[in-house]
Amino acid sequence: MRPVSSIIEEVRSEARLIRTFRLDRDLDPKPGQYLMLWIRGVDEIPMSFSGPDSITVQSVGQATEALFKMGAGSSVGLRGPLGNGFTLKGERILLIGGGVGSAPLAFLGEKARSKGLTVTSLLGFRSKEDIIFQERFEALGQVLITTDDGSYGIAGRASAGLKELSLFDFDQIYICGPEMMMWDVISRTREHGAKTQACINRYFKCAAGICGSCCLDPDGTRVCLEGPVITADRLLESEFGRYRRGPTGEKGPCRG
Amino acid sequence: MRPVSSIIEEVRSEARLIRTFRLDRDLDPKPGQYLMLWIRGVDEIPMSFSGPDSITVQSVGQATEALFKMGAGSSVGLRGPLGNGFTLKGERILLIGGGVGSAPLAFLGEKARSKGLTVTSLLGFRSKEDIIFQERFEALGQVLITTDDGSYGIAGRASAGLKELSLFDFDQIYICGPEMMMWDVISRTREHGAKTQACINRYFKCAAGICGSCCLDPDGTRVCLEGPVITADRLLESEFGRYRRGPTGEKGPCRG
Amino acid sequence: MPSLSIHAGGLDLANPVLLAAGILGTTGASLCRAARAGAGGVVTKSVGSTPREGHPGPCIVAVQGGLLNAMGLPNPSYRHFQEEIDAGRRSGVPVIASIFGSSPAEFAQIARALQADAFELNLSCPHAEKYGSELGRYPDMVESVTGAVKAAADVPVWVKLTPNTADILELGLAAQRAGASAVVAINTLKAMAIDIETGYPILGNRFGGLSGPAIKPVAVRSVYDLASQLEIPVIGVGGISSWEDAVEMIMAGAKAVQVGTALQEGYGIFEKIALGLQNYLERKSMTLEDLCGLAWRMQH
Amino acid sequence: MPSLSIHAGGLDLANPVLLAAGILGTTGASLCRAARAGAGGVVTKSVGSTPREGHPGPCIVAVQGGLLNAMGLPNPSYRHFQEEIDAGRRSGVPVIASIFGSSPAEFAQIARALQADAFELNLSCPHAEKYGSELGRYPDMVESVTGAVKAAADVPVWVKLTPNTADILELGLAAQRAGASAVVAINTLKAMAIDIETGYPILGNRFGGLSGPAIKPVAVRSVYDLASQLEIPVIGVGGISSWEDAVEMIMAGAKAVQVGTALQEGYGIFEKIALGLQNYLERKSMTLEDLCGLAWRMQH
């Protein structure tokens, strides 16, 4: 499959350095799946779907900056949807999002709500002005927001919000955010590991399950193909939260 | 498609230098279609089906001689069925065969008979001992046999038998045999050209419609793909009966 | 509608989609049929100085994504081929005579004797001893064969190159130095298939040449490498079976394309490609010129 | 059941189906996973002397019958790779370290520093400047790199050859002269694909290497050419995705095979191929020895 050309139909600013790009085609993704976004002449990078036809991107480096220079009418290449995506289970679900990681959860929550599930959301951001998709989540059900600097909602990291909830109330928990935030949550809630689906990041080079750059220790799970959604109990037995490999394959810290 | 391996199940002698080889698989051919028979280490040659799982071969050269050395249990390679095959039409049909060219007509006649058509056969052979499939044809309906040397039936070429028949009685005529014999018949029966289906030979190299070695003048019909069954009215406007190209592509006489 | 007519390699072509050498090019009638079906030009089967029957069968095997062939350059020799070329020329489209030999002199002998709109030198067939890529792998030989034919013929000379080399550009430069009007890339990749029931190589010649969609990425790369460095035009061939493939090849730098294996689908391919190309140019408001070599201009 | 164990290229292998270089061979964990899935041996991602991030994306494109890749030899350098090899070796199957460099000395430096069951010299990657086939296309260079690694290492040395050449046998002979224990054929074919909406070459590196079923006939032919002339064993790789493909490659003369692109289907491929091979040998009452090179013995 060659990359499919797609026109950006609309660009919306969600927060400082976070924008949503609506594409001219619905690739019929499952929430939690991703696409490889080809910014021609620059790079091809993984992006989760934040809706059936949209991605929500934080500008962090060369490719995302190049993308931010593109307006409606620009053309990008798409390869996807890729990966396994989240699996909806049970009646009552909890979404735990951190920063731009909330984006795929908004998409998931909407799918869940349309199927009649009860959706609760716990979202952590650095500061008030980093909050995204507040209305989307509020339309789904109860929402708890934390900010690191206390400028909005509960002060502290997302895990601070856990105290307000009884995780036993939820049939399934879905989490996406910076690796240390996810680690923080899942390591505190080990007993819920089997019912927690985490959408994680690794360095994807091929996004086709063939090159090995995204493989998790110790079992070699190919995150690009067998993930990016992996249950927390499996993550707790892996490298997750301890180290991750960068573009060269060398181990490094779990930034972000 | 690679050649399929097939075991010769049975070898039956039909006449001097003519044998039927029954294969271990029914390739579901239409009468008039052919297969490319790979005699490993020797050559790959075209052979008409003389039944759903058989070919009837006259030994004329290197590959056919090598085949005649093979007994039941030997393995050959098959590619097919190929070509267009005969199309059954009408209620009353006439088969006109010459020598080993009668073989695909026996197959066609049996198909026609099983569909309830009335089958008449006119078969020409060089001599009494060259006659093949006499019983197969007799089981189908009326049979006229000619021999060049008069040793059996009507003396003379197949066309000599035409006098005994009124071609207007037949809805469709099927002919297969040596080129000059076919030419002899179709050029004498021009007014029936549109209802005469002839199964012809050309030098096949690719048998896939790509190399051009079997193309008929003047319209470039690829006999291997668009034939080998061609209506007589079209043949009468072609090189047929006047010349044919050999392995090098050079024009030569229409032997055989 | 945007025009598809071009001047390429010394010929005026009504459209840039040509019949490739060795594909249904044995007779004048089949060359005409390709022309009638919409080919902008037709290349004949390669002809040599003496009649050849070619290799024993099987001469082709279908493999995944392509076709293996080892025809073995069957041809009636140039002495019996002028009538086929003449018949082909009556179609009105240029007939490019593909010729082969084992030396510059043999090539020149044939070129002197034949009348055609252009010659295409087969220095690239991978499966005929003493011919094709056995000469064409050496830049010196490409240069001297091309030079010899240039001296013998007063029509454009195209040189068909082999991809069975570490550096196809060297070969293209050699052709250009000797005065070729165009290079044609690529001929087939040397390849083989084995019958796993018996161990026999399937092709009568044991090995042959791979063509079809399987080789398109190799052909696109070859055209790109050549077109970005040569001054003479490149004719792209290898795996083209749709207008999208033709656009890709032209973007790589091909002035015109040839279609071979895809003829298996039928003669309709010429019209299908030409029409698709025309629609594409119209939608993009581009000319063939704009399209040609676009890939080199899109820099990362 | 017939035995699949063999001694090839200086290694004892439980079966002749190995993981190819650069395919899921970046980490010890993924090497182990291939071993657990049934690979008879595993080759690592190629490692060099300094860390490399590889080429910008896209790094792969699926094309008809195959895959184009231009990873660009990303690797953490040999200094950070011993732990991955060690982890891989704990699986129990031989780990062959694929290494690359830009000179004999650089290759030797890496070979001296790493502990592995064997080395495979990447003299064939077609898309990394100064590396791979840029050296490996020259027989002299193949000979001197192989010689340098032989002198530096006390384990078997395999040399992986490029098909982007007019004569792969010359390269194999060079490796053999310098004392290689085996040659591995083939690496990918230099190739490219262009985005027809914009004209951009799709791969970040513009061109890359073609792998998968599309190149199998080229690989079979390469193995056949090499195995019929070399005394050292040939390891066959290129487009193998079924037991039938493995049989074909072994008939061409391969002692063992490697599987790359077909891993896209999943790790089950190792068991599928090994089982099919075993059933075939049983049905035919043959040994792997009987099968190896059968195609050269079936003469027309």
Ligand SMILES: Cc1cc2nc3c(=O)[nH]c(=O)nc-3n(C[C@H](O)[C@H](O)[C@H](O)COP(=O)(O)OP(=O)(O)OC[C@H]3O[C@@H](n4cnc5c(N)ncnc54)[C@H](O)[C@@H]3O)c2cc1C
């Ligand atoms: C499955 C998945 C889903 C993602 N979804 C989103 C999303 O919805 N929104 C969002 O903003 N970001 C998402 N990301 C992260 C996003 O891919 C990176 O931010 C982006 O690749 C950065 O590219 P850059 O060139 O701008 O930055 P660079 O300067 O190249 O790198 C900045 C950081 O981005 C990460 N990165 C760069 N390239 C890759 C790559 N090929 N694969 C993985 N990580 C990479 C690295 O950690 C790197 O340190 C996702 C990543 C993955 C793996």
Ligand SMILES: Cc1cc2nc3c(=O)[nH]c(=O)nc-3n(C[C@H](O)[C@H](O)[C@H](O)COP(=O)(O)OP(=O)(O)OC[C@H]3O[C@@H](n4cnc5c(N)ncnc54)[C@H](O)[C@@H]3O)c2cc1C
């Ligand atoms: C569509 C078709 C159906 C045929 N059906 C039958 C059949 O049912 N029974 C039968 O006995 N014969 C049949 N033939 C003829 C048969 O193919 C040839 O007799 C056979 O190829 C001879 O091969 P050889 O090596 O024994 O002879 P050779 O010594 O190679 O040649 C003897 C003659 O056979 C013909 N011939 C050889 N090779 C080919 C080829 N590749 N294509 C066409 N003609 C060739 C040539 O006219 C040649 O002069 C058919 C041919 C065609 C084209």
Ligand SMILES: Cc1cc2nc3c(=O)[nH]c(=O)nc-3n(C[C@H](O)[C@H](O)[C@H](O)COP(=O)(O)O)c2cc1C
């Ligand atoms: C059956 C067949 C016969 C061929 N004969 C010739 C030939 O005579 N001379 C030549 O230069 N190329 C010959 N070729 C090569 C084609 O012209 C073309 O270069 C190649 O097949 C790649 O194009 P394709 O993928 O469109 O077929 C032949 C190819 C095939 C498949």
Ligand SMILES: Cc1cc2nc3c(=O)[nH]c(=O)nc-3n(C[C@H](O)[C@H](O)[C@H](O)COP(=O)(O)O)c2cc1C
């Ligand atoms: C994604 C990818 C990465 C590769 N990386 C390497 C490499 O690092 N070193 C190497 O020698 N070959 C590398 N190769 C080539 C393969 O090892 C193999 O030779 C080639 O892909 C043909 O085999 P296949 O068709 O089974 O994939 C790579 C191939 C692919 C597809």
Ligand code: FES
């Ligand atoms: S990114 Fe290549 S295997 Fe996952």
Ligand code: FES
């Ligand atoms: S035999 Fe090749 S086109 Fe008919």
